[in-house]
Amino acid sequence: MKSDDLWNFALACYATPGVEKACLELQALEMDVCLLLACSWLEARGVRRDAQRLEALKQLSKDWQSAVVLPLRNLRQAWREQAAGDTELADLRRRVKTLELEAERIQLDRLQRVTQHWLPEDGSDDWLNPLCAGVEGDPRAWLNVLRRAASQLGAGGAG
Template identity: 50%
Template sequence: MCADLWSFALSTYARAGAEDACLRLQEQGADVCLLLCGLWLEQRGVVPEPERVQALRTIAQPWQADVVQPLRRVRKQWRAMAQQDVELGALRERVKALELEAERQLLLRLEALVQSWPTGEQATDQVWLEALATEVANLDHDALHQLRAAVTGT
């Protein structure tokens, strides 16, 4: 198990099926950083109390809306044009790097928030992921299962 959330996110994303699941969930409006944090908390045995779920959302939602999503929109908007324009392609790669750094900063903020939460409180009962995904209507539950399976190997 990775001690810090950023390392956990990177190692999870690199596992078979995780990238596809994350991209599918992201396209449906899910906050993948929040979901990865939930999986990390599950592994650490942190109880998903409603106040904790809300505290995570309070940190994540404005950061996603004001920082990550605008960068993502620009990156996506430039995709087709960047294939024909080398200079724009280079700028798009820089925006992509900024988007990744913005996600890293969000994960660092989430990790800082949870540092005082007790670990090992309960066996993993797989409820963090579902608690954090409830705000997305018509979420692809197969993708959620695929993401969890990438972490747990089940």
């Protein structure tokens, strides 16, 4: 896997045992999984975090999530029960899920474009913990699952 490819990193990370559950738990806490995956990728690569960088990523993600990803997700989830007994609706629901995944891929691509010139350097590379501010509950254990998976993928180093 190329460490400079956020989409492939996200797929590999998500496929790591325990990460899917962690991501679903974090999503249930209303955390943005795409932003979390991007931040774990930056951490693993040793990219320095600063307030401006983090805020730029948060704003980009918030805008895309609210305008595109969340409406698709909400529609898909709203159809869950009814689609169980309606094959045509179930097919539409699967197609909405495909669109939702494509929207997340685009979000990750946009996050990567913003960060493409951010190189590993001295400074804080803790990108995940600052995302906990204002979150109900304690997501740190789930964030550590994500952090360990990113580290195991060997994304740190050359990009």
